[in-house]
Amino acid sequence: MSEFEFITRITKRLSRTANERRDARGEVAEKAPPDFVDIGPGDDAAVVRAPGGRVVATSDLLIEGRHFRRDWSGPYDVGRKAAAQNLADVVAMGARPTALLIGFGVPLETEPEWAERLYDGLRDECDLVGAAVAGGDVVRAPMVILAVTALGDLAGRAPLLRSGARPGDVVAVRGRLGFAAAAVGLLSRGRDAPAVLLDAHRRPRPPYAAGEEAARLGATALIDVSDGLVQDLGHIAAASGVSIDIDAAALPIAAELGAEGRTFVLTGGDDHAFAGTFPRETALPQTWRAIGHVVAGEGVTIDGRPHGLTGWDHFRQ
Amino acid sequence: MSEFEFITRITKRLSRTANERRDARGEVAEKAPPDFVDIGPGDDAAVVRAPGGRVVATSDLLIEGRHFRRDWSGPYDVGRKAAAQNLADVVAMGARPTALLIGFGVPLETEPEWAERLYDGLRDECDLVGAAVAGGDVVRAPMVILAVTALGDLAGRAPLLRSGARPGDVVAVRGRLGFAAAAVGLLSRGRDAPAVLLDAHRRPRPPYAAGEEAARLGATALIDVSDGLVQDLGHIAAASGVSIDIDAAALPIAAELGAEGRTFVLTGGDDHAFAGTFPRETALPQTWRAIGHVVAGEGVTIDGRPHGLTGWDHFRQ
Structure with a gap:
């Protein structure tokens, strides 16, 4: 199969989002471009609307064996x-995702069907937020490689940075914590993981509404929890020149996480919850859970004490 | 060296463009953000200006041993x-490049100095067009991997697509053709290549002004010549539903290309020249060389005859 045949085949998987709207029976109801993609795959570059006059852009490089395992996850997941992990980064800036670009490295022996299911997964996750795969690149590679770039629009708002937290702010999270890490903890010891954990590992469900909601609520800082809560709050603390104190009793430690639940919640990434800081007087809706507060100083403490926990280092692990 | 130490080190190489302006002696003259990057590396995502209300976006995945060889090219090149190859794709849409995102896969044994020189090269190429590296991702990988995303702005103009060529249009090119392919032809046979060819292979010099110039001239289609002139004109022909006839006598075949010059010019990529179609009456400046014309039909011919040449297939070669 040539490059062009392969690209044609996987590009077709994107067409539901890129070119068509389907009715409830899956029939093509209308041909319409997605909201933000003016020029999709097939030219020298894509053209994506940026109505706010600025584009939010982030990219991740995912390598088989390091960031995912084909024996733990199917192509769709x-x-x-x-x-999800790139859309979540866009949302963590307070923006609405608009498009993805996908660099896809494909081993020679990869079945086209495997690639098609991968692109089905990319398309369906984009559909959750009204974004679409707008372009990318397909090359031969020694292992599966995914280079994902996500774009987003701020609708004219200021971005929610890591650097805006101020002493007195409330720290709150929205989304699950520790589920994916608990699954990996079990799988890496060769043990079965309960379905709820396995699902969380295979297919995170970032609460995508959190970004625009946090912006509306007047958040002073926002981050996507991907390296672990303590480490990611540490990024906010460092960027803002403040200290963050976590109230251990307020942490959402789900029973499903088992005996090590507290550690998974504090150090596990990959659930793509969002952690933000809000002015003290903010009336937080129930979707957000207050777990601590911002104080003068530096670093992250738990109940006022040093935590001694280490987070995720992509180089060492 | 941890991930954060490594990222801090390479991010510093970007600071000349991202945060500082230097005077003639290399001293920091002023701290200023680059023109388009509002939020650079260090947050969940970058924020890049898109004054035209749309963003042009393209990405390439480059894998050591396949797209570059560390024994043929140093990190800076x-x-x-x-x-260059991604900025050229933005320019081929008639847009001005604004920013790059870099996904960088780093083998364990990679010297930090090698990575620093790589980022020096990324920065300096961006400087040619007023763009900057706005963000990205660094991960451990079994070989060097570069996932490059380039963004650009159309300043409110329509993009120059592959699909706009019309019978009667003139076909013209701007930039060198065949130089990089001639170098690879010699190197892959274990022979020395003259400096002018070697330089062309190691460091293409796309004529970046070509995109906005073509837009001003009223180009009907534009493409970055990366797969070879015949194949890339074939993309315009297919997308536009027309045929393109090349005038063999008009081809710019440089003497340095040697006996196989014609083949290198017709099938070699990687010089990142630009090929466009223009209404017949266009007064082309000397920077553009007319090499053929658009006729009704399909495919690409040379002097009215089928060419029998094959172009670059990233999967097969």
Whole structure:
């Protein structure tokens, strides 16, 4: 199969989002471009609307064996997750995702069907937020490689940075914590993981509404929890020149996480919850859970004490 | 060296463009953000200006041993070339490049100095067009991997697509053709290549002004010549539903290309020249060379006859 045949085949998987709207029976109801993609795959570059006059852009490089395992996750879930983690980064800036670009490295022996299911996953995750795969590149590679770039629009708002937290702010999270890490903890010891954990590992469900909601609520900082809560709050603390104190009793530690639940919640990434800081007087809706507060100083403490926990280092692990 | 230490080190190489302006002696003259990057590396995502209300976006995945060889090119040239080929794709839409995102896969044994030189190359190529590296991702990988995304702005103009060529249009090229392919032809046979060819292979010099110039001249289609002139004109022909006839006598075949010059010019990529179609009455400046014309039909011919040439297939070669 040549490059062009392969690209044609996987590009077709994107057409539901890129070119068609389907009715409830799956029939093509209308041909319409997605909201933001003016020029999709097939030219020298894509053209994506940026109505706010600025574009939010982020990219991740995912390598088989390091960031995903084909024996732990099927292609559809790899696609969903690869899209999710980049869409979540756009949302963490307070923006609405508009498009993905996908660089896809394909081993010679890869079945076209495997690639098609991967692109189905990318497309379906994009559909959750009204974004679409707008372009990319397909090359031969020694292992599966996914280079995902996500774009987003701020609708004229200021971005929610890591650097805006101020002493007195409330720290709150929205989304699940520790589920994916608990699954990996079990799988890497060769043990079965309960379905709820396995699902969380294979297909994170970032609460995508969190970004625009946090912006509306007046958040002073926002981050996607991908390296672990303590480490990611540490990024906010460092960027803002403040300290963050976590209230251990307020942490959402789900029973499903088992005996090590507290550690998974504090150090596990990959659930793509969002952590933000809000002015003290903010009336937080129930979707957000207050777990601590911002104080003068530096670093992250738990109940006022040093935590001694280490987070995720993509180089060492 | 941890991920954060490594990222801090390479991010510093970007600071000349991202944060500082230097005077003639290399001293920091002023701290200023680059023209288009509002938020650069260090947050969940970058924020890049898109004053035209749309963003042009393209990405390439480059894998060591396949797209570059560390024994043929040093890190600085790998960086220059990786940036150039993506900036050229933005220019081929008639847009001005604004920013790059870099996904960088790093083998464990890679010297930090090698990575720094790579980022120097990325930065310096961006400087040629007023763009900057706005963000990205660094991960451990079994070989060097570069995932490059380039963004650009159309300043409110319509993009120059592959699909706009019309019978009667003149076909013209701007930039060198065949130089990089001639170098690879010699190197892959274990022979020395003259400096002018070697330089062309290591560090393409796309004529970046070509995109906005073509737009001003009223080009009906534009493409970055990366797969070979015949194949890339074939993309315009297919997308536009027309045929393109090349006038063999008009081809710019440089003497340095040697006995196989004609083949290198017709099938060699990687010089990142631009090929466009223009209404017949266009007064082309000397920077553009007319090499053929658009006729009704399909495919690409040379002097009215089928060419029998094959172009570059990234999967097969």
